[in-house]
Amino acid sequence: MTLKETLRTDLTAAMKARDTTRSATLRMALTSVTNAEVAGDTAVELDDDAVLKVLAKEAKKRKEAATAYRDANRPELADKEEAELAVLEAYLPQQLGDDEVQELVRQAVAETGATGMAQMGLVMKTVQPLVAGRADGAKVAAAVRAALA
Incomplete structure (x- = not known):
């Protein structure tokens, strides 16, 4: 099963479990993957490495947004971004120390x-x-x- 298929399967499970944070995050991730697939001159199916790059980019966005919200004294929005980041990190390889x-x-x-x-x-x-x-x-x-x- 490819990573994209795993994301779709997990999205279905999150929707059935009524896990709004997880389902919204997975929807966003799948949308980003689809956008990356159709971004070039021709639409291509991304392999797992390319999907991982898209997920890493989205995780970086969440990390930066959480930092910005904390700096702006908006902890509720920072918490939301960090929750989305946690969902995305589950699909990324273990980060190096x-x-x-x-x-x-x-x-x-x-x-x-x-x-x-x-x-x-x-x-x-x-x-x-x-x-x-x-x-x-x-x-x-x-x-x-x-x-x-």
Whole structure:
């Protein structure tokens, strides 16, 4: 069963259980997947990796919105965004911790022989496939900057 089929099955189960947060979040996720499928010149069925990228993008939106709502002193809206984020995170791969990201960056720096910030792009190109979907790009970039500084 593909990830998209899993989302549809889970949506049906959430609707039957009258779980409004989960069903609304899964509907939003499926809509985003469909929009990504028809965004190009021709409509294509997304594979699981592409669906994961869409879900990661949606999760990032929820995380940023929750932070913005907390900063604006709107905890009820932040709680709603965090609940949606929790639903989306159930479908994403386990996120890497800071130590794991730093270790992967150290390995990439050693592998590429990078010595300064001029080689940051080279190190990022090496690290990105290793952390794909399992770490935020900003966190990886910060770790690379720290390693090369």
